[in-house]
Every structure is written in C-alpha cells, then in structure tokens.
Amino acid sequence: MSIALTDIVLTYPDGDSTVTALDHVSLEARPGELHAIVGPSGSGKSSLLAVASTLIRPDSGSVRIDGTEAAELSPAERSRLRMNRVGIVFQQPNLVSSLTAAEQLLVTDHMRGRPVRSHRAAAERLLAVVGLDGKQHRRPAQLSGGERQRVNIARALTGDPRVLLVDEPTAALDHDRGARIMDLLAEITTEYRVATFVVTHDTEYLDRADTVSTMRDGRLTTTGGAPRPERSGAAV
Numbered sequence: 001m002s003i004a005l006t007d008i009v010l011t012y013p014d015g016d017s018t019v020t021a022l023d024h025v026s027l028e029a030r031p032g033e034l035h036a037i038v039g040p041s042g043s044g045k046s047s048l049l050a051v052a053s054t055l056i057r058p059d060s061g062s063v064r065i066d067g068t069e070a071a072e073l074s075p076a077e078r079s080r081l082r083m084n085r086v087g088i089v090f091q092q093p094n095l096v097s098s099l100t101a102a103e104q105l106l107v108t109d110h111m112r113g114r115p116v117r118s119h120r121a122a123a124e125r126l127l128a129v130v131g132l133d134g135k136q137h138r139r140p141a142q143l144s145g146g147e148r149q150r151v152n153i154a155r156a157l158t159g160d161p162r163v164l165l166v167d168e169p170t171a172a173l174d175h176d177r178g179a180r181i182m183d184l185l186a187e188i189t190t191e192y193r194v195a196t197f198v199v200t201h202d203t204e205y206l207d208r209a210d211t212v213s214t215m216r217d218g219r220l221t222t223t224g225g226a227p228r229p230e231r232s233g234a235a236v
C-alpha cells in the first residue's frame with residue numbers, strides 16, 4: 001500500500017468550540033491506483049489532502065506513506081518524507097512568472113538538493129510526458145490554463161513520488177481540457193505506478209478513477225469505481 005489513512009479525526013478550533021473536519025476517515029491507494037474523492041464544499045476534502053500530505057497532523061489516526069508511519073517521524077523527517085515520496089498538485093498552479101516551464105521543474109529539484117545540470121534532460125522528458133514537448137522554454141503567461149496545469153503535474157512528478165495528491169485539477173478548465181487533464185492523471189498513475197488521490201467537485205470524469213469515495217460532513221463513504229483495464233505501454 002503506498003498510502004493508507006486509518007481512522008483519521010481532525011478538528012479545527014472555532015471560537016469556543018471546534019469544527020470536526022474529518023470524522024474517523026479511512027482511505028488508501030495502492031501503486032497504480034487512482035482514488036477520486038468527491039463531495040460538496042466544506043465537506044473536508046482539502047483537509048483530507050492536507051493530512052495525507054503530512055502538512056497537517058490529525059488529532060488521531062494513522063497516516064502511512066510507503067510503509068512509514070508519519071506520526072513517528074520528527075518534523076524534519078516528515079518534511080523529507082513529503083519531499084521524497086509525495087507529489088502535490090495544488091488547484092492553482094502557482095508557477096513563478098519569470099521562469100520557463102523547464103525551470104519550474106528544475107527549481108523544485110534544486111530545493112531537493114539535486115544538481116540542476118543533470119536534471120535538465122529529465123525535466124524536458126517529464127514535460128514531454130505531460131504533452132508539452134517543444135514548450136519547455138515558455139513562461140506561464142505564454143501557456144494556456146490547461147498547459148499551466150500540465151506543468152504543475154510534471155513538477156509534482158519531479159521527485160519520482162510514490163504518492164500523488166491532486167486538488168481540484170479541473171476547476172479552472174473547460175470540459176475538453178478538464179477531460180484531458182483527468183485522462184493524463186489516470187495515465188500517469190498507471191505508467192508511474194503512483195498511488196493517486198484526486199479531490200474534485202466534478203462528477204463528470206469519475207470513470208477515470210479505480211475507486212470513488214464521497215465526503216459529506218467530514219465522513220467518507222466509498223461509493224463506486226472499478227479497476228481500470230491495464231494500459232501497459234499506453235502513451236502519456
């Protein structure tokens with residue numbers, strides 16, 4: 001199991017009381033599995049991703065990533081686990097406006113302490129994987145919304161993560177671009193054998209998921225999904 005959340009409870013302080021954002025939530029994903037989480041606004045989806053990424057520590061419950069229990073790590077070790085094992089795709093790409101597509105990936109590598117020079121070719125390969133062949137020299141303003149999201153996804157893959165956490169990847173995109181981004185995430189999940197959680201409002205693209213769960217008032221129910229056929233050798 002690449003990622004397993006077990007019996008997670010998360011509360012936030014709210015004046016004199018608390019809000020229960022996650023109420024005994026369990027979910028998991030194996031390598032090559034795409035697990036979609038849907039649910040209305042305020043149901044706890046972003047909180048779930050924040051806990052899964054180890055950015056927020058839950059009140060109780062277990063987060064295991066690639067066999068490591070996050071609660072047993074020091075803050076520095078947790079940060080290393082996140083950097084080395086988890087790719088995060090935020091809703092807003094948050095690209096640096098002055099950097100080219102390739103440089104966005106190289107900066108991330110640099111922050112991991114890896115030599116940039118040896119990674120330029122790898123960055124260009126990843127951009128080709130997400131369909132941006134020939135556009136590696138473009139800055140964010142020279143890319144469409146869908147293309148910026150593709151850079152965002154490629155950047156999350158730079159560290160060869162075991163787990164990919166994706167927040168509302170289609171929110172700012174029209175139907176065709178949204179569908180292509182979900183196809184890309186499904187293909188990457190299979191090809192790279194990552195365990196992927198995708199949080200989405202969009203119920204339109206759920207056929208790309210192996211498992212679908214619904215969040216409601218902090219509670220999670222697995223509602224559907226079926227294993228996709230193996231796509232060995234599929235172009236991504």
Ligand SMILES: Nc1ncnc2c1ncn2[C@@H]1O[C@H](COP(=O)(O)OP(=O)(O)OP(=O)(O)O)[C@@H](O)[C@H]1O
Pocket residue numbers: 012013014019020021039040041042043044045046047048
């Ligand atoms: N920092 C916080 N402090 C207090 N309450 C919070 C905080 N963050 C979220 N909440 C509350 O926790 C609950 C879950 O919020 P969360 O952002 O996880 O939902 P969501 O499903 O991601 O919503 P959306 O789809 O609108 O982004 C909501 O009731 C929200 O108001």
